[in-house]
Amino acid sequence: MIDEAHCAIQWGHDFRPDYAKLGILRIHFPTIPLIALTATASTKVRDDCCRILNLGKNGRKTQFFRGKSNRPNLNYSIVDKPDCKKTCLQQMADYIKSNYPNTPSGIIYTFSRKEADDIAEKL
Numbered sequence: 786m787i788d789e790a791h792c793a794i795q796w797g798h799d800f801r802p803d804y805a806k807l808g809i810l811r812i813h814f815p816t817i818p819l820i821a822l823t824a825t826a827s828t829k830v831r832d833d834c835c836r837i838l839n840l841g842k843n844g845r846k847t848q849f850f851r852g853k854s855n856r857p858n859l860n861y862s863i864v865d866k867p868d869c870k871k872t873c874l875q876q877m878a879d880y881i882k883s884n885y886p887n888t889p890s891g892i893i894y895t896f897s898r899k900e901a902d903d904i905a906e907k908l
Contacts, residue, residue, distance in 0.1 A: 790821035791830050793837045804837075811839035874907050881908070 787793075793804035811819060821838055823830070831849065834840070841847035864880065867873045877893065885891060895901040 787819070787821045787838065789823060790834045790838065791823040791825050794830055794833050808837055808839040811842065811845075815845075874904065877904070878908055 787804075787807055787810075789799070790804070792799050792801040793807065794800060795805065810817075819838070819840065821834055821840065823834065826834065835847060862880075864876070867876060881891065893901070893904060895904060
C-alpha cells in the first residue's frame with residue numbers, strides 16, 4: 786500500500802522525492818497487488834501517479850475507486866489566529882478540551898512538518 790500517493794507528483798505541493806522511486810515496487814514485485822491511496826487526486830494527478838508508480842503496466846488491470854469529498858464525519862472549523870504564538874497554542878488547547886474532550890485524534894493543518902511537530906509537542 787502506498788498512502789498519500791500524490792506525493793510522487795513532482796509539481797505537487799507535497800512532493801517527496803522518495804515517493805517517485807516507489808515505481809520500482811511494480812518492477813520487482815510484478816504479481817503482488819498494489820494499492821495507491823490519496824484524498825486529493827484529480828484525474829491528472831491520478832494518471833501521473835499511475836505512470837510514476839508503474840501501475841497498469843504489463844497487462845495488469847488498474848481499478849479506480851472514488852469517494853465523495855464531502856464526508857459527513859468530518860467537521861471543519863476556522864478560527865481567527867491570535868498574533869502571539871503562546872496565546873495561539875493556548876486557544877487551540879482550550880478549543881480541543883472544550884469541544885472534543887474524549888476524542889483521541891484530530892487534524893491541525895500547518896505550513897511545515899517542523900511546525901506540526903512543534904505544535905504537537907506543546908499541546
